[in-house]
Amino acid sequence: MKTQEIVEAIAGKAILAPLTRGGTPAFRALCASYGAEITMGEMAFAKFLLKGDRKEAARLRRHESETVFGAQIATNTIDEGARACAVAAERGCDWVDLNCGCPIYEATRRGLGSALLRKPPKLARLVSGIVAESDLAVSVKIRLSPSGDDDVNFPEVLELLSELGDLAPAFVSVHGRTTTARYKTAANWTAVEAAARGPLPVVGNGDILTYYEAEARREAAPSTHAIMIGRGALTTPWLFDELRSRDVWLPRAAERVDVYWHLATLFKAHFGDDERGRSAAWYFFPWHFDFLTRWRPLPEDAFGDMAKRRPLVQSSREVDDVLIKLEGPLSSLDPLEQLLRCPIPEAHNLMAAALWDAGSSKDAVAALDRLATPDNLATWAAAKTAASGTADELEGHTPRRGKRKSQ
Numbered sequence: 405m406k407t408q409e410i411v412e413a414i415a416g417k418a419i420l421a422p423l424t425r426g427g428t429p430a431f432r433a434l435c436a437s438y439g440a441e442i443t444m445g446e447m448a449f450a451k452f453l454l455k456g457d458r459k460e461a462a463r464l465r466r467h468e469s470e471t472v473f474g475a476q477i478a479t480n481t482i483d484e485g486a487r488a489c490a491v492a493a494e495r496g497c498d499w500v501d502l503n504c505g506c507p508i509y510e511a512t513r514r515g516l517g518s519a520l521l522r523k524p525p526k527l528a529r530l531v532s533g534i535v536a537e538s539d540l541a542v543s544v545k546i547r548l549s550p551s552g553d554d555d556v557n558f559p560e561v562l563e564l565l566s567e568l569g570d571l572a573p574a575f576v577s578v579h580g581r582t583t584t585a586r587y588k589t590a591a592n593w594t595a596v597e598a599a600a601r602g603p604l605p606v607v608g609n610g611d612i613l614t615y616y617e618a619e620a621r622r623e624a625a626p627s628t629h630a631i632m633i634g635r636g637a638l639t640t641p642w643l644f645d646e647l648r649s650r651d652v653w654l655p656r657a658a659e660r661v662d663v664y665w666h667l668a669t670l671f672k673a674h675f676g677d678d679e680r681g682r683s684a685a686w687y688f689f690p691w692h693f694d695f696l697t698r699w700r701p702l703p704e705d706a707f708g709d710m711a712k713r714r715p716l717v718q719s720s721r722e723v724d725d726v727l728i729k730l731e732g733p734l735s736s737l738d739p740l741e742q743l744l745r746c747p748i749p750e751a752h753n754l755m756a757a758a759l760w761d762a763g764s765s766k767d768a769v770a771a772l773d774r775l776a777t778p779d780n781l782a783t784w785a786a787a788k789t790a791a792s793g794t795a796d797e798l799e800g801h802t803p804r805r806g807k808r809k810s811q
């Protein structure tokens with residue numbers, strides 16, 4: 405797509421954010437089945453992509469069900485960026501996003517990701533150089549600053565990018581937090597709105613978990629061109645449907661199992677329904693339960709006011725406190741419901757295995773019912789209590805079992 409086409413395609417939409425480890429074609433297809441029209445791939449290091457690394461190339465692969473698909477690359481040279489855009493075009497991507505927000509050391513030590521925000525003029529030269537060479541539209545994803553509150557420089561970055569004229573990016577996605585904030589603070593949508601008042605189309609990103617929070621952010625930042633959703637989709641893949649219907653779906657445990665079984669079938673279709681496919685999928689599929697088990701019923705009448713004070717994705721403890729009053733303690737819920745809210749990796753692995761082996765959604769419910777024994781639930785509840793002193797709930801994502809951490 406060309407610049408104008410992608411700008412029109414995303415107008416007013418909710419974009420599925422780039423999600424390392426989470427944004428595989430299988431997961432994106434699940435979101436697409438719930439109405440996600442604009443989706444993005446995992447960040448690919450341009451350097452390794454161009455050396456022919458198969459894992460990096462896989463990050464550019466689109467799923468047949470995706471309507472508009474953007475690849476995300478990390479690079480700090482025009483030549484690499486332009487050549488990576490050519491590869492993305494060959495592979496059928498619709499546009500390419502340049503990652504300028506990744507805070508993880510693996511990227512910043514190479515001068516990539518949010519390290520690019522340290523020198524805005526250099527970043528502007530990089531972007532204009534890639535745009536000039538690329539047949540595809542190019543967007544940019546940033547945070548508010550290259551490090552903390554002391555060097556907030558998104559206005560300068562946006563101004564320099566907007567001065568590039570024909571060589572400006574198609575749009576800029578603004579994740580409303582500084583690099584060092586990671587997920588510890590709520591996203592700053594006042595800053596997002598300030599960014600969006602400039603000439604470039606801005607996509608606002610941060611802390612959208614429910615349709616009513618999406619609407620509140622749109623009201624707080626009316627100049628934004630579109631919104632972007634990361635953890636909200638990982639927790640509630642059907643969120644895109646809720647945004648459209650302006651309603652919260654409160655699926656029963658068996659209905660959620662059906663969604664998760666569907667994800668298993670998508671992974672099988674992608675990696676292969678055999679031992680090799682399973683072993684390739686295992687880096688990704690069990691990992692999803694770290695987010696899927698965070699799903700909670702969040703009807704607006706019970707949580708709308710709380711959401712006005714603080715984003716619900718940042719308030720998991722308070723949410724659970726309210727739910728105890730509404731539903732009773734977790735231990736009083738149906739065993740399957742308890743299992744589906746279990747944060748323990750061992751349980752996630754067993755759940756993923758049961759879903760993978762199930763021949764139907766009904767079989768999957770039966771298999772997970774068998775896992776939700778009083779003994780298992782008690783063991784995992786004890787593990788959760790033991791871990792709760794050390795886990796940083798506000799981190800939003802507990803990095804584990806992986807080389808690349810979340811951004």
Ligand SMILES: Cc1cc2nc3c(=O)[nH]c(=O)nc-3n(C[C@H](O)[C@H](O)[C@H](O)COP(=O)(O)O)c2cc1C
Pocket residue numbers: 421422423424425426445446447476503505506545579609610611612632633634635636801809810811
């Ligand atoms: C597991 C995980 C992986 C992520 N991977 C990427 C990535 O590859 N590229 C990127 O630009 N941002 C990445 N992010 C950041 C998200 O795209 C998004 O900007 C951030 O999570 C804020 O949005 P949210 O509050 O809706 O989650 C990742 C976030 C998470 C939780």
